[in-house]
Amino acid sequence: MQAPSSELSKAQLLEALCHSQTRARQAEEAAKKAYNEKEHMITHFLKQASQLFAYKQWFHILQMETSLRNSKCQPIYTRFPDFVPWIPIKGKQQKKGQHKPAKTEPSSPRYKIGKSFGSILLGLTLAGAGLLLGWTLGWLFR
Structure with missing residues (x-):
């Protein structure tokens, strides 16, 4: 059953x-x-x-x-x-209490460090701009 x-x-x-x-x-x-x-x-x-x-x-x-x-x-x-x-x-006035930084001599180590830092910063900026442009164009033509 x-x-x-x-x-x-x-x-x-x-x-x-x-x-x-x-x-x-x-x-x-x-x-x-x-x-x-x-x-x-x-x-x-x-x-x-x-x-x-x-x-x-x-x-x-x-x-x-x-x-x-x-x-x-x-x-x-x-x-x-x-x-x-x-x-x-030009014509923009500095605020009270602000003073201009002292100019460094081209032969001083501080000037050389600043110049090399500026060069590195410029290089990184250009590399970043190139990457951004390449990425943007890659998306545009994909």
Whole structure:
């Protein structure tokens, strides 16, 4: 008597197992699809951000070119103090209590260290700009 009921329960268990495996496969496919969609969105977002940065830089360059063509007698660092912040603008007065640092002699070790530090800083800046430009162009032409 118990044989037909145990066979029936085994058949029900096998059918339930088959349905659960089907649902698991469907869930796995949905997860893969969501992951691929997320990766596509991230790639698209980074591409758009790099293009926006490139256009912004291009806009600044065009502004500087226009300004240079309109007035040729004024130095560029007086018209664009944001791009060259380390050069003091004439007519700008120092605050009280501030004094100018003493000039160092070209033969002194302090001058040589400052000069070598400036050279290293310039090199690192150019390398960073090159990497940024390469990365931006890589995203643009990808």
